[in-house]
Amino acid sequence: MIEIRDLHKYFGALHVLKGIDLDVEKGEVLSVIGASGSGKSTLLYTINGLEPVQQGRVVVDGVDVHAKGTDLNKLRQRLGMVFQQWNSFPHLTALENVALAPKIVKGKSKAEAREIAAAQLKHVGLGDKLNVYPSALSGGQQQRLAIARALAMEPEYMLFDEATSALDPELVGEVLETMRMLAEEGMTMICVTHEMGFARDVSDRVAFFHQGVMEEIGPPSQIFGDPQSEHTQKFLANAR
Amino acid sequence: MSDTVSFFSGFAPRDLLFLGEAALRTMWISALSITMGSLLGAVFGWMLYEGKWVATLTLAPVLDVFRSVPLIIQLVLFYNFAPIVGLNLDPFASGVVILTIYTAALVANVARGGIEAVEPPMRRAARSLGMSYWQDMRHVVLPIGLRAVFPAWVGVALGVMKDSALVSVLGYVELLKASQILITRTQEPFLILTIAGAFYFALSYPISRYAAKLEQRWAQ
Numbered sequence: 001m002i003e004i005r006d007l008h009k010y011f012g013a014l015h016v017l018k019g020i021d022l023d024v025e026k027g028e029v030l031s032v033i034g035a036s037g038s039g040k041s042t043l044l045y046t047i048n049g050l051e052p053v054q055q056g057r058v059v060v061d062g063v064d065v066h067a068k069g070t071d072l073n074k075l076r077q078r079l080g081m082v083f084q085q086w087n088s089f090p091h092l093t094a095l096e097n098v099a100l101a102p103k104i105v106k107g108k109s110k111a112e113a114r115e116i117a118a119a120q121l122k123h124v125g126l127g128d129k130l131n132v133y134p135s136a137l138s139g140g141q142q143q144r145l146a147i148a149r150a151l152a153m154e155p156e157y158m159l160f161d162e163a164t165s166a167l168d169p170e171l172v173g174e175v176l177e178t179m180r181m182l183a184e185e186g187m188t189m190i191c192v193t194h195e196m197g198f199a200r201d202v203s204d205r206v207a208f209f210h211q212g213v214m215e216e217i218g219p220p221s222q223i224f225g226d227p228q229s230e231h232t233q234k235f236l237a238n239a240r
Numbered sequence: 241m242s243d244t245v246s247f248f249s250g251f252a253p254r255d256l257l258f259l260g261e262a263a264l265r266t267m268w269i270s271a272l273s274i275t276m277g278s279l280l281g282a283v284f285g286w287m288l289y290e291g292k293w294v295a296t297l298t299l300a301p302v303l304d305v306f307r308s309v310p311l312i313i314q315l316v317l318f319y320n321f322a323p324i325v326g327l328n329l330d331p332f333a334s335g336v337v338i339l340t341i342y343t344a345a346l347v348a349n350v351a352r353g354g355i356e357a358v359e360p361p362m363r364r365a366a367r368s369l370g371m372s373y374w375q376d377m378r379h380v381v382l383p384i385g386l387r388a389v390f391p392a393w394v395g396v397a398l399g400v401m402k403d404s405a406l407v408s409v410l411g412y413v414e415l416l417k418a419s420q421i422l423i424t425r426t427q428e429p430f431l432i433l434t435i436a437g438a439f440y441f442a443l444s445y446p447i448s449r450y451a452a453k454l455e456q457r458w459a460q
Contacts, residue, residue, distance in 0.1 A: 048368060050364055050367065050368060073367075073370050073371065073372050074370065076367070076368055076369065076370040077369075077370040079368075080368075081365075081368040083361060083364070083365055083368075085361050087361055087362045087364075087365035089362075089366075089380060089383075089384070090384060091383045091384055091387060091458070100369075100379060101369035101370060101371060104371065104375050104379060105369060105370040105371055105375065106370075146365070149369065150368075150369070153369060153370060
Protein backbone atom coordinates (compact mmCIF):
# COMPACT_ATOMS: atom_id res chain seq x y z
CA MET A 1 0.00 0.00 0.00
CA ILE A 2 1.15 3.50 -0.82
CA GLU A 3 0.19 6.21 1.65
CA ILE A 4 0.78 9.85 0.83
CA ARG A 5 0.20 12.44 3.52
CA ASP A 6 0.25 16.22 3.24
CA LEU A 7 2.92 16.10 0.57
CA HIS A 8 4.57 19.36 -0.47
CA LYS A 9 7.17 19.74 -3.19
CA TYR A 10 8.96 22.87 -4.32
CA PHE A 11 11.22 23.45 -7.29
CA GLY A 12 12.98 26.54 -5.97
CA ALA A 13 10.19 29.04 -5.35
CA LEU A 14 7.74 27.04 -7.43
CA HIS A 15 5.23 25.15 -5.28
CA VAL A 16 4.41 22.13 -7.46
CA LEU A 17 2.65 19.85 -4.99
CA LYS A 18 0.46 21.60 -2.44
CA GLY A 19 -0.45 19.11 0.24
CA ILE A 20 -1.38 15.83 -1.43
CA ASP A 21 -3.21 13.11 0.55
CA LEU A 22 -3.69 9.85 -1.28
CA ASP A 23 -3.84 6.12 -0.56
CA VAL A 24 -3.31 3.50 -3.21
CA GLU A 25 -4.34 -0.02 -2.27
CA LYS A 26 -2.70 -3.21 -3.45
CA GLY A 27 -4.19 -4.30 -6.76
CA GLU A 28 -5.63 -0.93 -7.56
CA VAL A 29 -5.20 0.88 -10.86
CA LEU A 30 -5.15 4.63 -10.38
CA SER A 31 -5.01 7.03 -13.29
CA VAL A 32 -3.81 10.56 -12.69
CA ILE A 33 -5.00 13.16 -15.17
CA GLY A 34 -4.59 16.91 -15.44
CA ALA A 35 -2.94 19.60 -17.51
CA SER A 36 0.82 19.74 -18.05
CA GLY A 37 2.50 21.31 -15.05
CA SER A 38 -0.22 20.24 -12.65
CA GLY A 39 2.30 18.22 -10.62
CA LYS A 40 1.13 14.74 -11.57
CA SER A 41 4.49 13.51 -12.91
CA THR A 42 6.31 15.05 -9.96
CA LEU A 43 4.03 13.04 -7.69
CA LEU A 44 5.33 9.82 -9.26
CA TYR A 45 8.94 10.92 -8.82
CA THR A 46 8.35 11.53 -5.13
CA ILE A 47 6.90 8.04 -4.68
CA ASN A 48 10.13 6.26 -5.65
CA GLY A 49 12.37 8.94 -4.22
CA LEU A 50 13.75 10.28 -7.49
CA GLU A 51 12.68 13.71 -6.26
CA PRO A 52 13.07 14.83 -2.64
CA VAL A 53 10.13 16.47 -0.89
CA GLN A 54 10.02 19.44 1.46
CA GLN A 55 7.10 18.43 3.64
CA GLY A 56 4.84 15.45 4.22
CA ARG A 57 5.38 11.74 3.86
CA VAL A 58 5.21 8.95 1.33
CA VAL A 59 5.02 5.49 2.84
CA VAL A 60 5.34 2.40 0.65
CA ASP A 61 4.49 -0.88 2.40
CA GLY A 62 5.42 0.70 5.70
CA VAL A 63 8.69 2.23 4.46
CA ASP A 64 8.93 6.01 4.72
CA VAL A 65 10.45 6.89 1.33
CA HIS A 66 11.93 10.23 2.32
CA ALA A 67 13.13 9.31 5.82
CA LYS A 68 16.86 9.49 6.42
CA GLY A 69 18.43 6.07 6.21
CA THR A 70 15.86 4.60 3.84
CA ASP A 71 17.61 2.37 1.33
CA LEU A 72 16.15 3.89 -1.82
CA ASN A 73 17.92 1.41 -4.10
CA LYS A 74 16.19 -1.40 -2.28
CA LEU A 75 12.85 0.39 -2.18
CA ARG A 76 12.94 1.10 -5.91
CA GLN A 77 13.04 -2.61 -6.61
CA ARG A 78 9.44 -2.67 -5.37
CA LEU A 79 8.46 0.26 -7.59
CA GLY A 80 8.84 -0.26 -11.32
CA MET A 81 8.76 2.91 -13.34
CA VAL A 82 8.15 3.61 -17.01
CA PHE A 83 8.93 7.05 -18.36
CA GLN A 84 7.67 9.21 -21.17
CA GLN A 85 11.01 8.71 -22.89
CA TRP A 86 11.68 5.00 -22.94
CA ASN A 87 15.42 5.35 -22.22
CA SER A 88 16.49 1.96 -23.54
CA PHE A 89 20.18 1.39 -22.95
CA PRO A 90 21.47 1.79 -26.53
CA HIS A 91 24.60 -0.34 -26.07
CA LEU A 92 22.67 -3.44 -24.98
CA THR A 93 20.36 -5.80 -26.84
CA ALA A 94 16.74 -6.05 -25.77
CA LEU A 95 17.58 -9.13 -23.72
CA GLU A 96 20.59 -7.47 -22.08
CA ASN A 97 18.55 -4.34 -21.37
CA VAL A 98 16.09 -6.35 -19.34
CA ALA A 99 18.63 -8.71 -17.77
CA LEU A 100 20.99 -5.99 -16.53
CA ALA A 101 19.20 -4.89 -13.36
CA PRO A 102 18.25 -8.40 -12.16
CA LYS A 103 21.90 -9.33 -12.58
CA ILE A 104 23.66 -6.38 -10.98
CA VAL A 105 21.02 -5.17 -8.54
CA LYS A 106 19.48 -8.45 -7.44
CA GLY A 107 22.63 -10.50 -7.92
CA LYS A 108 21.00 -13.14 -10.10
CA SER A 109 23.26 -15.38 -12.13
CA LYS A 110 23.74 -14.47 -15.76
CA ALA A 111 21.70 -17.44 -16.95
CA GLU A 112 18.91 -16.75 -14.48
CA ALA A 113 18.79 -13.06 -15.40
CA ARG A 114 18.60 -13.89 -19.09
CA GLU A 115 15.82 -16.36 -18.42
CA ILE A 116 13.82 -13.74 -16.54
CA ALA A 117 14.50 -11.23 -19.30
CA ALA A 118 13.39 -13.58 -22.06
CA ALA A 119 10.19 -14.38 -20.16
CA GLN A 120 9.35 -10.71 -19.59
CA LEU A 121 10.06 -9.79 -23.20
CA LYS A 122 7.74 -12.56 -24.34
CA HIS A 123 5.20 -11.28 -21.86
CA VAL A 124 5.11 -7.85 -23.54
CA GLY A 125 5.13 -9.37 -27.02
CA LEU A 126 8.80 -8.92 -27.88
CA GLY A 127 9.73 -12.59 -27.80
CA ASP A 128 11.11 -12.36 -31.31
CA LYS A 129 13.33 -9.33 -30.57
CA LEU A 130 15.59 -10.71 -27.86
CA ASN A 131 18.86 -10.07 -29.64
CA VAL A 132 17.90 -6.84 -31.36
CA TYR A 133 19.45 -3.50 -30.38
CA PRO A 134 17.02 -0.74 -29.37
CA SER A 135 17.95 1.35 -32.41
CA ALA A 136 16.24 -1.29 -34.54
CA LEU A 137 13.01 -1.12 -32.51
CA SER A 138 10.08 1.25 -32.99
CA GLY A 139 9.10 3.67 -30.24
CA GLY A 140 6.23 1.43 -29.21
CA GLN A 141 8.51 -1.59 -29.04
CA GLN A 142 11.08 0.36 -27.04
CA GLN A 143 8.41 1.43 -24.59
CA ARG A 144 7.30 -2.18 -24.19
CA LEU A 145 10.96 -3.04 -23.69
CA ALA A 146 11.04 -0.45 -20.90
CA ILE A 147 7.97 -2.09 -19.34
CA ALA A 148 9.63 -5.51 -19.52
CA ARG A 149 12.78 -4.04 -17.99
CA ALA A 150 10.81 -2.71 -15.04
CA LEU A 151 8.82 -5.94 -14.65
CA ALA A 152 12.02 -8.02 -14.57
CA MET A 153 12.67 -6.62 -11.10
CA GLU A 154 9.37 -8.20 -10.00
CA PRO A 155 7.99 -4.97 -8.59
CA GLU A 156 4.93 -4.72 -6.38
CA TYR A 157 3.89 -1.46 -8.01
CA MET A 158 4.23 0.04 -11.45
CA LEU A 159 4.41 3.79 -12.00
CA PHE A 160 3.72 5.01 -15.52
CA ASP A 161 4.73 8.57 -16.33
CA GLU A 162 2.91 9.50 -19.53
CA ALA A 163 4.13 6.30 -21.08
CA THR A 164 2.48 6.99 -24.43
CA SER A 165 2.95 10.76 -24.75
CA ALA A 166 6.13 10.61 -26.80
CA LEU A 167 4.85 7.97 -29.20
CA ASP A 168 3.55 8.37 -32.71
CA PRO A 169 -0.24 8.01 -32.64
CA GLU A 170 -0.24 4.66 -34.42
CA LEU A 171 2.11 3.18 -31.77
CA VAL A 172 0.09 4.26 -28.73
CA GLY A 173 -2.29 1.31 -28.94
CA GLU A 174 0.25 -1.45 -28.45
CA VAL A 175 1.64 0.17 -25.30
CA LEU A 176 -1.81 0.79 -23.85
CA GLU A 177 -2.66 -2.83 -24.62
CA THR A 178 0.36 -3.95 -22.62
CA MET A 179 -0.62 -1.70 -19.71
CA ARG A 180 -4.17 -3.02 -19.86
CA MET A 181 -2.82 -6.56 -19.72
CA LEU A 182 -0.83 -5.75 -16.59
CA ALA A 183 -3.90 -4.23 -14.97
CA GLU A 184 -5.88 -7.38 -15.71
CA GLU A 185 -3.13 -9.46 -14.14
CA GLY A 186 -3.69 -7.54 -10.94
CA MET A 187 -0.63 -5.28 -10.94
CA THR A 188 -0.95 -2.22 -8.74
CA MET A 189 -0.51 0.72 -11.07
CA ILE A 190 -0.37 4.48 -10.93
CA CYS A 191 -0.67 5.85 -14.44
CA VAL A 192 -0.10 9.50 -15.19
CA THR A 193 -1.76 9.74 -18.54
CA HIS A 194 -3.40 11.89 -21.17
CA GLU A 195 -5.26 8.89 -22.57
CA MET A 196 -8.78 9.50 -21.32
CA GLY A 197 -10.09 6.29 -22.86
CA PHE A 198 -7.53 4.25 -20.93
CA ALA A 199 -8.24 6.14 -17.71
CA ARG A 200 -11.97 5.55 -18.08
CA ASP A 201 -11.85 1.89 -19.10
CA VAL A 202 -8.98 0.46 -17.10
CA SER A 203 -8.75 2.43 -13.84
CA ASP A 204 -10.43 1.68 -10.56
CA ARG A 205 -10.08 5.33 -9.63
CA VAL A 206 -9.13 8.51 -11.44
CA ALA A 207 -7.47 11.51 -9.78
CA PHE A 208 -7.58 14.96 -11.32
CA PHE A 209 -4.71 17.31 -10.57
CA HIS A 210 -4.86 21.06 -11.00
CA GLN A 211 -1.95 23.38 -10.20
CA GLY A 212 -0.43 21.11 -7.58
CA VAL A 213 -3.69 20.21 -5.89
CA MET A 214 -5.61 16.95 -6.19
CA GLU A 215 -8.95 18.52 -7.01
CA GLU A 216 -10.98 15.39 -7.31
CA ILE A 217 -10.66 11.63 -7.03
CA GLY A 218 -13.19 8.91 -7.59
CA PRO A 219 -14.30 6.07 -9.81
CA PRO A 220 -14.09 6.78 -13.55
CA SER A 221 -17.87 6.90 -13.79
CA GLN A 222 -17.91 9.84 -11.40
CA ILE A 223 -14.91 11.73 -12.77
CA PHE A 224 -15.98 11.36 -16.38
CA GLY A 225 -19.75 11.20 -15.88
CA ASP A 226 -20.36 13.67 -13.09
CA PRO A 227 -17.24 15.73 -12.29
CA GLN A 228 -17.73 17.88 -9.19
CA SER A 229 -14.96 20.43 -9.58
CA GLU A 230 -15.22 23.24 -12.06
CA HIS A 231 -11.60 22.68 -13.12
CA THR A 232 -12.26 19.00 -13.82
CA GLN A 233 -15.25 19.87 -15.94
CA LYS A 234 -13.27 22.41 -17.91
CA PHE A 235 -10.29 20.06 -18.38
CA LEU A 236 -12.46 17.17 -19.58
CA ALA A 237 -14.43 19.41 -21.91
CA ASN A 238 -11.16 20.40 -23.59
CA ALA A 239 -9.73 16.90 -23.55
CA ARG A 240 -12.65 15.49 -25.48
CA MET B 241 95.64 4.88 -45.01
CA SER B 242 94.03 8.09 -43.92
CA ASP B 243 95.15 10.56 -41.31
CA THR B 244 91.75 12.09 -40.84
CA VAL B 245 89.14 10.74 -38.47
CA SER B 246 85.88 10.17 -40.29
CA PHE B 247 82.91 11.80 -38.46
CA PHE B 248 80.43 11.20 -41.19
CA SER B 249 79.31 7.96 -42.74
CA GLY B 250 76.30 7.10 -44.86
CA PHE B 251 73.04 5.49 -43.82
CA ALA B 252 73.58 1.81 -43.11
CA PRO B 253 71.04 -1.01 -42.65
CA ARG B 254 71.86 -1.28 -38.95
CA ASP B 255 70.66 2.32 -38.56
CA LEU B 256 67.22 1.08 -39.40
CA LEU B 257 67.45 -1.20 -36.39
CA PHE B 258 68.50 1.79 -34.30
CA LEU B 259 65.43 3.69 -35.48
CA GLY B 260 63.24 0.67 -34.88
CA GLU B 261 64.44 0.42 -31.30
CA ALA B 262 63.77 4.12 -30.86
CA ALA B 263 60.28 3.66 -32.25
CA LEU B 264 59.67 1.02 -29.59
CA ARG B 265 60.77 3.54 -26.97
CA THR B 266 58.32 6.07 -28.41
CA MET B 267 55.64 3.43 -28.22
CA TRP B 268 56.53 2.51 -24.66
CA ILE B 269 56.61 6.06 -23.26
CA SER B 270 53.40 6.88 -25.13
CA ALA B 271 51.52 3.78 -24.05
CA LEU B 272 52.52 4.30 -20.44
CA SER B 273 51.62 8.00 -20.40
CA ILE B 274 48.39 7.62 -22.34
CA THR B 275 47.18 4.77 -20.14
CA MET B 276 47.97 6.46 -16.83
CA GLY B 277 46.93 9.87 -18.11
CA SER B 278 43.59 8.57 -19.36
CA LEU B 279 42.80 6.88 -16.06
CA LEU B 280 43.77 9.99 -14.14
CA GLY B 281 41.89 12.16 -16.64
CA ALA B 282 38.74 10.06 -16.22
CA VAL B 283 38.89 10.66 -12.47
CA PHE B 284 39.47 14.39 -13.03
CA GLY B 285 36.60 14.48 -15.52
CA TRP B 286 34.31 12.88 -12.98
CA MET B 287 35.45 15.39 -10.36
CA LEU B 288 34.75 18.26 -12.74
CA TYR B 289 31.31 16.81 -13.42
CA GLU B 290 30.39 16.05 -9.82
CA GLY B 291 32.68 18.30 -7.80
CA LYS B 292 30.62 21.44 -8.20
CA TRP B 293 32.45 24.60 -7.19
CA VAL B 294 35.36 22.92 -5.38
CA ALA B 295 36.60 21.29 -8.58
CA THR B 296 35.71 24.32 -10.65
CA LEU B 297 37.77 26.57 -8.42
CA THR B 298 40.74 24.29 -7.79
CA LEU B 299 41.11 21.56 -10.37
CA ALA B 300 39.91 23.34 -13.49
CA PRO B 301 42.51 26.17 -13.39
CA VAL B 302 45.35 23.70 -12.78
CA LEU B 303 44.26 21.59 -15.73
CA ASP B 304 43.97 24.75 -17.81
CA VAL B 305 47.62 25.54 -17.09
CA PHE B 306 48.75 22.12 -18.27
CA ARG B 307 46.58 22.37 -21.37
CA SER B 308 47.72 25.86 -22.25
CA VAL B 309 51.47 25.89 -21.63
CA PRO B 310 53.44 24.32 -24.50
CA LEU B 311 54.53 20.82 -23.67
CA ILE B 312 58.17 21.53 -24.41
CA ILE B 313 58.22 24.26 -21.73
CA GLN B 314 56.58 21.93 -19.21
CA LEU B 315 59.15 19.24 -19.94
CA VAL B 316 62.17 21.51 -19.62
CA LEU B 317 60.86 23.21 -16.50
CA PHE B 318 59.97 19.96 -14.77
CA TYR B 319 63.20 18.18 -15.71
CA ASN B 320 65.38 21.04 -14.53
CA PHE B 321 63.48 22.17 -11.46
CA ALA B 322 62.21 18.89 -10.01
CA PRO B 323 65.67 18.13 -8.54
CA ILE B 324 65.38 21.31 -6.45
CA VAL B 325 62.59 19.67 -4.48
CA GLY B 326 64.56 16.43 -4.30
CA LEU B 327 63.00 14.67 -7.27
CA ASN B 328 65.87 13.28 -9.28
CA LEU B 329 64.13 11.74 -12.24
CA ASP B 330 65.82 10.57 -15.40
CA PRO B 331 64.61 11.88 -18.77
CA PHE B 332 62.30 8.91 -19.28
CA ALA B 333 60.58 9.25 -15.90
CA SER B 334 60.31 13.03 -16.28
CA GLY B 335 58.79 12.55 -19.70
CA VAL B 336 56.27 10.04 -18.37
CA VAL B 337 55.26 12.33 -15.51
CA ILE B 338 54.67 15.36 -17.71
CA LEU B 339 53.06 13.45 -20.58
CA THR B 340 50.75 11.73 -18.08
CA ILE B 341 49.63 14.99 -16.52
CA TYR B 342 49.30 16.59 -19.95
CA THR B 343 47.17 13.65 -21.15
CA ALA B 344 45.09 13.78 -17.98
CA ALA B 345 44.43 17.50 -18.49
CA LEU B 346 43.18 16.84 -22.02
CA VAL B 347 41.23 13.69 -21.17
CA ALA B 348 39.52 15.34 -18.16
CA ASN B 349 37.37 17.48 -20.41
CA VAL B 350 36.73 14.61 -22.79
CA ALA B 351 35.62 12.47 -19.85
CA ARG B 352 33.38 15.18 -18.47
CA GLY B 353 31.82 15.48 -21.90
CA GLY B 354 31.27 11.73 -21.90
CA ILE B 355 29.38 11.82 -18.62
CA GLU B 356 27.35 14.78 -19.80
CA ALA B 357 26.50 12.90 -22.99
CA VAL B 358 24.34 10.53 -20.94
CA GLU B 359 21.07 12.40 -20.52
CA PRO B 360 19.59 12.74 -17.02
CA PRO B 361 16.41 10.82 -18.00
CA MET B 362 18.55 7.81 -18.96
CA ARG B 363 20.24 7.91 -15.57
CA ARG B 364 16.93 8.35 -13.77
CA ALA B 365 15.68 5.24 -15.57
CA ALA B 366 18.73 3.32 -14.38
CA ARG B 367 18.26 4.51 -10.82
CA SER B 368 14.54 3.70 -10.95
CA LEU B 369 15.53 0.05 -11.49
CA GLY B 370 17.29 0.11 -8.14
CA MET B 371 20.82 0.67 -9.44
CA SER B 372 23.12 2.51 -7.05
CA TYR B 373 25.06 5.58 -8.12
CA TRP B 374 28.12 3.49 -8.94
CA GLN B 375 26.16 0.75 -10.71
CA ASP B 376 24.61 3.45 -12.87
CA MET B 377 28.10 4.90 -13.49
CA ARG B 378 29.66 1.55 -14.32
CA HIS B 379 26.92 -0.09 -16.40
CA VAL B 380 25.13 2.84 -18.02
CA VAL B 381 27.19 6.04 -17.98
CA LEU B 382 30.58 4.46 -18.73
CA PRO B 383 29.61 2.41 -21.80
CA ILE B 384 27.33 5.05 -23.30
CA GLY B 385 29.62 7.99 -22.51
CA LEU B 386 32.70 6.14 -23.71
CA ARG B 387 31.13 5.50 -27.08
CA ALA B 388 30.14 9.14 -27.34
CA VAL B 389 33.62 10.54 -26.75
CA PHE B 390 35.75 7.70 -28.04
CA PRO B 391 36.73 9.49 -31.29
CA ALA B 392 37.79 12.53 -29.26
CA TRP B 393 39.84 10.32 -26.94
CA VAL B 394 41.57 8.63 -29.87
CA GLY B 395 42.47 12.09 -31.15
CA VAL B 396 44.03 12.94 -27.80
CA ALA B 397 45.91 9.64 -27.66
CA LEU B 398 47.38 10.01 -31.15
CA GLY B 399 48.27 13.62 -30.40
CA VAL B 400 50.12 12.65 -27.22
CA MET B 401 51.94 9.89 -29.08
CA LYS B 402 53.27 12.40 -31.58
CA ASP B 403 53.96 14.98 -28.87
CA SER B 404 56.10 12.42 -27.07
CA ALA B 405 58.76 13.46 -29.64
CA LEU B 406 59.33 16.50 -27.43
CA VAL B 407 60.80 14.31 -24.70
CA SER B 408 63.86 14.23 -26.99
CA VAL B 409 64.84 17.64 -25.60
CA LEU B 410 65.56 15.92 -22.27
CA GLY B 411 67.90 13.50 -24.03
CA TYR B 412 65.63 10.45 -24.02
CA VAL B 413 66.46 8.59 -27.23
CA GLU B 414 63.06 8.04 -28.73
CA LEU B 415 62.27 8.19 -32.42
CA LEU B 416 62.93 11.88 -33.04
CA LYS B 417 66.11 12.00 -30.95
CA ALA B 418 67.41 8.92 -32.74
CA SER B 419 66.70 10.59 -36.06
CA GLN B 420 68.63 13.69 -35.02
CA ILE B 421 71.60 11.55 -34.02
CA LEU B 422 71.58 9.80 -37.36
CA ILE B 423 71.15 13.02 -39.30
CA THR B 424 74.18 14.48 -37.56
CA ARG B 425 76.23 11.49 -38.60
CA THR B 426 74.92 10.80 -42.10
CA GLN B 427 73.95 14.31 -43.15
CA GLU B 428 70.92 12.79 -44.82
CA PRO B 429 67.96 14.58 -43.18
CA PHE B 430 65.50 13.94 -45.96
CA LEU B 431 65.92 10.17 -45.94
CA ILE B 432 66.01 9.79 -42.18
CA LEU B 433 63.10 12.09 -41.41
CA THR B 434 61.07 10.25 -44.02
CA ILE B 435 61.84 6.95 -42.33
CA ALA B 436 61.04 8.41 -38.90
CA GLY B 437 57.78 9.77 -40.27
CA ALA B 438 56.96 6.34 -41.62
CA PHE B 439 57.58 4.85 -38.17
CA TYR B 440 55.20 7.37 -36.56
CA PHE B 441 52.63 6.54 -39.18
CA ALA B 442 53.10 2.83 -38.56
CA LEU B 443 52.44 3.44 -34.85
CA SER B 444 49.34 5.58 -35.40
CA TYR B 445 47.67 3.87 -38.27
CA PRO B 446 46.74 0.59 -36.57
CA ILE B 447 45.26 2.59 -33.71
CA SER B 448 43.11 4.70 -36.03
CA ARG B 449 42.05 1.61 -37.94
CA TYR B 450 41.17 -0.28 -34.81
CA ALA B 451 39.28 2.75 -33.47
CA ALA B 452 37.31 3.08 -36.69
CA LYS B 453 36.43 -0.59 -36.52
CA LEU B 454 35.24 -0.31 -32.92
CA GLU B 455 33.10 2.70 -33.79
CA GLN B 456 31.60 0.79 -36.67
CA ARG B 457 30.73 -2.09 -34.41
CA TRP B 458 29.17 0.23 -31.83
CA ALA B 459 27.16 2.04 -34.47
CA GLN B 460 24.93 -1.04 -34.88
